[in-house]
């Protein structure tokens with residue numbers, strides 16, 4: 001990661017900036033005048049893109065006004081620029097691997113609303129023909145293609161810009177994310193091998209748990225294939241941020257759309273560390289509130305698993321969070337110079353080889369790390385950060401060891 005810098009920024013992933021990729025594109029073309037308060041998906045920026053598309057395509061006037069108001073609270077609907085309704089430039093191809101599942105299906109629907117996507121490739125070992133047919137009837141610009149089974153995976157992946165992997169099994173009550181390792185490790189390994197062969201330059205977004213191990217597995221596979229680019233491999237931890245934003249906004253009675261809590265570390269139990277002291281807008285918490293919120297954010301996945309009582313884990317909120325990360329990736333690829341997200345990536349911010357933190361995304365993936373988030377932590381956060389390291393380290397090493405063991409076994413089998 002030699003050319004990736006650590007930035008001491010004090011910005012939030014939902015902070016307002018003057019242009020989105022989409023807006024930037026139209027500005028360059030002299031076609032669009034952006035409102036000054038565009039924000040991001042949870043946030044606002046990506047919602048702006050989706051809002052525009054919805055406006056153009058399938059929402060009636062009344063609902064689009066409401067949507068507009070919720071996306072751009074500072075702009076009354078009468079103030080919208082006239083030229084928002086221009087045709088979109090849909091440039092990017094996105095593949096969802098595990099598209100038939102609880103996350104894959106709503107994720108397909110959400111990204112179908114993106115004006116930046118020209119094609120969505122749905123892949124699963126289960127038949128996704130019907131899902132693709134269903135989705136393809138939505139009158140948004142992207143075409144939807146289905147691919148079923150390993151023999152169709154290479155053609156699914158050729159020419160793809162962003163690959164999202166929610167394939168695998170979810171948790172049942174009483175299980176930890178690590179309990180999924182034996183099944184999901186192999187699934188991720190095999191899928192990433194085919195990604196490496198067919199679209200090695202794509203952004204790869206790993207959702208399959210345990211993310212703390214599946215991302216290192218993907219990295220090792222890509223290394224073995226000679227195509228590893230650490231800037232383009234992401235563990236999707238956006239759901240932790242989405243949850244933190246929601247719980248904090250409710251607790252402190254804040255306007256949800258403005259709240260941004262960076263969540264660092266990893267994506268399992270105590271490795272999930274919300275930095276409440278870095279919440280924007282600035283807000284104070286009692287020690288009890290910090291303890292209660294931190295534990296709730298760390299256990300939010302289990303909350304859903306238990307409520308679903310055997311029917312799976314978080315799917316809808318996960319699809320929402322993944323769609324936000326996809327939209328951020330596309331805006332970065334589209335040249336938006338102002339995209340920040342938390343993600344579990346190869347990192348030098350701590351002594352661990354992978355670590356979730358806020359990163360700046362650009363055309364080539366991770367452009368910088370927001371190192372300032374780790375400075376000036378509270379005593380509680382410092383202790384929690386030290387406490388999470390052994391577990392996170394072990395999960396990372398488990399992923400690396402898995403690929404190494406498979407490689408050694410394959411070498412032995414080949415030599416006998």
Ligand SMILES: NC(=O)c1ccc[n+]([C@@H]2O[C@H](COP(=O)([O-])OP(=O)(O)OC[C@H]3O[C@@H](n4cnc5c(N)ncnc54)[C@H](O)[C@@H]3O)[C@@H](O)[C@H]2O)c1
Nearest residue numbers: 098100101102103124125166167168169170207208209318
């Ligand atoms: N990163 C996060 O924050 C987060 C949050 C929630 C769930 N998850 C994880 O996401 C994964 C998927 O969860 P879900 O609820 O969608 O599960 P699901 O069982 O509903 O769907 C998984 C899909 O993957 C498919 N699949 C299985 N093996 C495959 C393979 N080799 N190739 C392609 N597709 C394959 C299945 O056919 C199924 O359609 C789980 O591992 C879960 O733990 C991650």
